Amino acid sequence: MSAAMESLIAHTILQGSDAMFGRFLDVTAEAQQRFEHQQWTLVHQALKTRISFYDHHVELVTNQIQIMLGGQYANQICLTAVKQAYQNLLVDYPRYDIAESFFNSVYCRIFKHRNINRDNIFVHSSQQHRIPTYPSSLTRHYRVQTTVAVMIERMLDDQPFTLDWNDKQRDIQLLVTHLEAELGERLDQHLTLEQIREPFYRNKAAYLVGKLTFSNGESRPLVLPILNHNGQLLLDAGICNVNDVSVIFGFARSYFMVYSPAPAALVRFLAQLLPNKNLAELYTAIGCQKHGKTEFYRQFLDHLAHSDDQFIIAPGIKGMVMSVFTLPSYDFVFKIIKDKFAPQKDISPHVVKQKYQLVKEHDRVGRMADTQEYRHFSFPRHRFSDELIQELLTIAPSIVTLTDDEIIIEHLYMERRMIPFNIYIETANDADLRHAVNEYGNAIKQLAAANIFPGDMLFKNFGVTRHKRVVFYDYDEITYMSEMNFRKIPAARYPEDEMAAEPWYSVGINDVFPEEFRTFLLINPKVKNLFNELHQDLFEASYWQHLQNNINQELYPDVFPYHARHRLHIQISKK
Numbered sequence: 001m002s003a004a005m006e007s008l009i010a011h012t013i014l015q016g017s018d019a020m021f022g023r024f025l026d027v028t029a030e031a032q033q034r035f036e037h038q039q040w041t042l043v044h045q046a047l048k049t050r051i052s053f054y055d056h057h058v059e060l061v062t063n064q065i066q067i068m069l070g071g072q073y074a075n076q077i078c079l080t081a082v083k084q085a086y087q088n089l090l091v092d093y094p095r096y097d098i099a100e101s102f103f104n105s106v107y108c109r110i111f112k113h114r115n116i117n118r119d120n121i122f123v124h125s126s127q128q129h130r131i132p133t134y135p136s137s138l139t140r141h142y143r144v145q146t147t148v149a150v151m152i153e154r155m156l157d158d159q160p161f162t163l164d165w166n167d168k169q170r171d172i173q174l175l176v177t178h179l180e181a182e183l184g185e186r187l188d189q190h191l192t193l194e195q196i197r198e199p200f201y202r203n204k205a206a207y208l209v210g211k212l213t214f215s216n217g218e219s220r221p222l223v224l225p226i227l228n229h230n231g232q233l234l235l236d237a238g239i240c241n242v243n244d245v246s247v248i249f250g251f252a253r254s255y256f257m258v259y260s261p262a263p264a265a266l267v268r269f270l271a272q273l274l275p276n277k278n279l280a281e282l283y284t285a286i287g288c289q290k291h292g293k294t295e296f297y298r299q300f301l302d303h304l305a306h307s308d309d310q311f312i313i314a315p316g317i318k319g320m321v322m323s324v325f326t327l328p329s330y331d332f333v334f335k336i337i338k339d340k341f342a343p344q345k346d347i348s349p350h351v352v353k354q355k356y357q358l359v360k361e362h363d364r365v366g367r368m369a370d371t372q373e374y375r376h377f378s379f380p381r382h383r384f385s386d387e388l389i390q391e392l393l394t395i396a397p398s399i400v401t402l403t404d405d406e407i408i409i410e411h412l413y414m415e416r417r418m419i420p421f422n423i424y425i426e427t428a429n430d431a432d433l434r435h436a437v438n439e440y441g442n443a444i445k446q447l448a449a450a451n452i453f454p455g456d457m458l459f460k461n462f463g464v465t466r467h468k469r470v471v472f473y474d475y476d477e478i479t480y481m482s483e484m485n486f487r488k489i490p491a492a493r494y495p496e497d498e499m500a501a502e503p504w505y506s507v508g509i510n511d512v513f514p515e516e517f518r519t520f521l522l523i524n525p526k527v528k529n530l531f532n533e534l535h536q537d538l539f540e541a542s543y544w545q546h547l548q549n550n551i552n553q554e555l556y557p558d559v560f561p562y563h564a565r566h567r568l569h570i571q572i573s574k575k
Helices: 003-029 031-036 040-072 076-089 096-110 148-157 168-186 242-248 263-273 279-285 289-305 349-361 386-395 421-427 430-449 495-499 514-521 525-534 541-552
Strands: 139-143 192-196 200-202 205-213 219-229 232-235 322-326 332-337 371-380 400-402 406-416 462-464 470-472
Touching: 003 031, 003 040, 003 076, 003 096, 031 040, 031 200, 031 205, 040 096, 040 349, 076 096, 096 263, 096 289, 139 148, 148 168, 148 192, 168 232, 205 263, 219 242, 263 279, 279 289, 289 371, 322 386, 332 349, 349 371, 386 400, 386 406, 421 430, 421 462, 430 462, 430 470, 430 525, 430 541, 514 525, 514 541
Parallel strands: none
Antiparallel strands: 139 192, 192 205, 200 205, 205 219, 219 232, 322 332, 332 406, 371 406, 400 406, 462 470
């Protein structure tokens, strides 16, 4: 291949990356309009649309290269030179991070994820330590010149919103009072605020994200959620605790929409606010989930290089559809789809993959774990015991390949590791048990209100995060609430009916009888008592029917990713 053709192919791939990200930014830029016009249905559609752009443009570029190269299409040698030409294009390029991941995706699509030469892709970034210059200033800086309230007012006045405030002065005073309670004497004349210029949008709120710095040089994140209250802006909360802000950016939340022409710069600023979040999590949180996937893989390689423990089957009851393994020293698990399922699971691997994609594209309301999907993923064989290797070969021989040095899995998901709920409640003290049961019930209710019926609600399918939140992670039976038929069990015709092996009433394929949930959920007496106290309504068909009615009317509930103690005036926002 000539140098001119190598350059042309490199330019073609970069142009494809630019086209993809341009459409990504277009949809993101419309988030303010959707928020101000309360177009909540369009918010959900935009999330799904934005995710779809990546694979669509990878396919377009792959087809274009196939046409350009003809018989040389799948030639490793020619693409080695293309990578070098591509790398030269990324010098001083503002989105080198996104562009490198896009190149990797095109390369893997060309070779169908098989026989990948790692030297020909960006396993590690070619510009690892460079932070690109932002096209405009990423942040604004504010200092206390007279009072903290005046500084906050200046910051709010600089925001791009076109709506009027419900009562800006009231909200500012409530915020200052709240921050004084949170920070005490540290809220003084020497306080400075560095605010990201662009608001972050998700679901029914806009978030202003910044950093407070005190006179002693210490800093705290500051996140200010803003609601659209009857067509007027309402400052709903002030969050300045790192752990609470971490939950807002958590792995069980939908991706933010924030206009960011150079994501690397934004992510590195966020990393200052959230030191417990890695780059992969932050890229994913702002919607760059494909590059987040790249960063997750890089961090996995780094973890392997600095650990020596063996992979094990993840703790918990083994699933009938998925097998899960992990490293004890690693914060993530790997999930693979079995070749054959238990007889009661009438589902195919293809449908399971569709369920996982549904979760990625849906509003997860903080209750469904995000996953990263990988193909042709290789592990060092010496880190696997013979027993684990044999188990993988037994349950999924079609996707597991062994070499002398590697275990190669054709398709898997990586997901944040949590404590299985059924294990957690076995050793929880009374306070933690009560909190966990309440969290479990809230998870079910919030998923249902967001049009997700979990299907299999057994405790083993839920996990407890480090923040003690309960999150669902088994997706093979999920479906839309709007597709289900929630019924009350009809009264028995005769006393003998209740003793019969078969029900005395007809049962359709999508029929659900919430009264039956008690049978398989409330085995533990303590859990039963707590459940009856906190979430009795989950056993009533009328409760589920009411949620369905709301969904049909496109009435989406407020789900706040922060504790009520941070809210400034709950009574106003509930009117």
